[in-house]
Amino acid sequence: MSEISPAEWTAILLSLRVAIVATLVATPFGIALAWLLARRDFWGKSMLDAVVHLPLVLPPVVTGYLLLLTFGRRGLVGGFLADHLGIVFAFRWTGAALACGVMSFPLLVRPMRLSIEAIDRRLEQAAETLGAAPWKVFFTVTLPLALPGVLAGMVLGFAKAIGEFGATITFVSNIPGETQTISSAIYSLIQTPDGDAAAGRLVIVSIALALGALIAAEWFARRATARLHGN
Amino acid sequence: MLRVDIEKQLGEFSLHASFSSEGRVIGLFGASGAGKTSLVNMIAGLLRPDRGTIVIDGETVDDTAAGIHVPAWRRRIGYVFQDARLFPHLDVAQNLDYGRRMNRLPSDPVQHRRIIDLLDIGALLGRRPGRLSGGERQRVALGRALLSKPRLLLLDEPLGALDEGRKLEILPYLVRLRDEANVPMVYVSHDAAELRQLATQIVTLKQGRVTSLGGVKVLT
Numbered sequence: 001m002s003e004i005s006p007a008e009w010t011a012i013l014l015s016l017r018v019a020i021v022a023t024l025v026a027t028p029f030g031i032a033l034a035w036l037l038a039r040r041d042f043w044g045k046s047m048l049d050a051v052v053h054l055p056l057v058l059p060p061v062v063t064g065y066l067l068l069l070t071f072g073r074r075g076l077v078g079g080f081l082a083d084h085l086g087i088v089f090a091f092r093w094t095g096a097a098l099a100c101g102v103m104s105f106p107l108l109v110r111p112m113r114l115s116i117e118a119i120d121r122r123l124e125q126a127a128e129t130l131g132a133a134p135w136k137v138f139f140t141v142t143l144p145l146a147l148p149g150v151l152a153g154m155v156l157g158f159a160k161a162i163g164e165f166g167a168t169i170t171f172v173s174n175i176p177g178e179t180q181t182i183s184s185a186i187y188s189l190i191q192t193p194d195g196d197a198a199a200g201r202l203v204i205v206s207i208a209l210a211l212g213a214l215i216a217a218e219w220f221a222r223r224a225t226a227r228l229h230g231n
Numbered sequence: 232m233l234r235v236d237i238e239k240q241l242g243e244f245s246l247h248a249s250f251s252s253e254g255r256v257i258g259l260f261g262a263s264g265a266g267k268t269s270l271v272n273m274i275a276g277l278l279r280p281d282r283g284t285i286v287i288d289g290e291t292v293d294d295t296a297a298g299i300h301v302p303a304w305r306r307r308i309g310y311v312f313q314d315a316r317l318f319p320h321l322d323v324a325q326n327l328d329y330g331r332r333m334n335r336l337p338s339d340p341v342q343h344r345r346i347i348d349l350l351d352i353g354a355l356l357g358r359r360p361g362r363l364s365g366g367e368r369q370r371v372a373l374g375r376a377l378l379s380k381p382r383l384l385l386l387d388e389p390l391g392a393l394d395e396g397r398k399l400e401i402l403p404y405l406v407r408l409r410d411e412a413n414v415p416m417v418y419v420s421h422d423a424a425e426l427r428q429l430a431t432q433i434v435t436l437k438q439g440r441v442t443s444l445g446g447v448k449v450l451t
Binding site: 120122123125126127128129130131132133134136137140141144145227228 | 310
């Protein structure tokens with residue numbers, strides 16, 4: 001197999017940029033939601049839980065279409081953001097990042113939630129008796145103990161984001177250099193005569209990225225266990 | 232020093248305790264299930280009474296009629312739990328320093344040195360809690376509570392999780408603490424012998440009620 005072409009590099013780098021931005025922006029929301037679901041009881045909690053998991057079970061094309069309706073140029077939120085803040089999602093790489101963020105969110109939240117649930121709450125009580133206000137307890141005890149789970153969630157979310165296809169292509173189309181990620185490039189290539197070699201190279205790249213992410217997530221999970229046992 | 236008059240319903244169990252004490256070490260004595268830990272959790276502010284008042288050193292920290300409930304983190308009460316509860320992600324030195332950092336107290340190397348020597352934990356400073364024995368863990372927990380400069384120290388069966396040999400190892404430290412650390416204590420135990428050695432005053436709790444109050448001679 002020959003070298004990766006500049007056009008393929010463009011798709012790979014765009015995928016990385018989209019997935020990294022999606023993961024970094026989703027992480028604070030993911031941590032907050034994980035904490036809420038792990039620690040609080042409130043009205044509508046199971047509803048919220050279901051909504052978060054919806055992108056996992058909905059056809060991706062439906063999620064993409066809903067994003068288009070909401071965040072498109074004429075969408076309720078999209079129109080407001082474009083007119084008042086100058087933020088445009090439709091047919092831009094930022095829209096791809098939004099689609100990937102939404103699609104990967106359930107996978108990102110889950111390890112975070114599990115690691116917060118696994119923390120011994122009596123340690124947080126001990127911190128309180130030592131004079132730590134609730135937000136300090138969160139940042140000095142809860143978050144450090146949950147960190148491996150937070151990182152595992154980020155890695156998993158990143159892996160999902162980099163492979164996202166259906167919602168992205170529905171929402172922001174397949175524009176080389178702007179919204180054409182590895183997945184949509186492979187999709188275009190296998191419909192082109194003589195595109196097989198290039199598609200094959202991108203397939204190998206995406207397998208490598210996904211495998212790397214899964215191995216990293218596994219490693220963080222093992223770190224989490226060791227950390228909770230104080231070794 | 233400490234005045235408690237509270238009511239709390241915990242499922243089927245009702246706790247209704249009232250006592251006041253000026254003792255330097257108040258021994259809270261009773262069988263398991265008598266409500267000792269719930270009572271101590273209320274003094275610490277971790278549990279909220281249904282009705283009543285708790286006054287420490289003249290400051291009302293709980294008064295349900297007046298709507299007062301000072302949260303645990305503002306009470307400046309040290310708490311040593313039966314299961315130590317050291318922070319597993321911090322080493323011993325960081326555990327010891329935690330209370331000072333959270334309360335934004337200036338560093339006090341003299342007191343720091345004194346407590347580390349008193350408890351003989353100088354050699355453990357670089358270790359993680361997972362690499363300590365039960366007795367060592369409890370000594371570090373004592374040091375951690377004391378270094379937050381509490382105005383009252385609660386000890387909830389601090390020897391409860393240790394075997395006989397370890398208990399005898401820790402007991403002298405507790406006696407030294409009582410005589411040298413100058414912090415009033417509430418010491419919870421179901422072991423009369425332990426309390427005879429440590430307490431200056433005894434509150435006996437039975438099925439959620441205070442049944443006697445007095446010197447160590449009430450432990451017959």
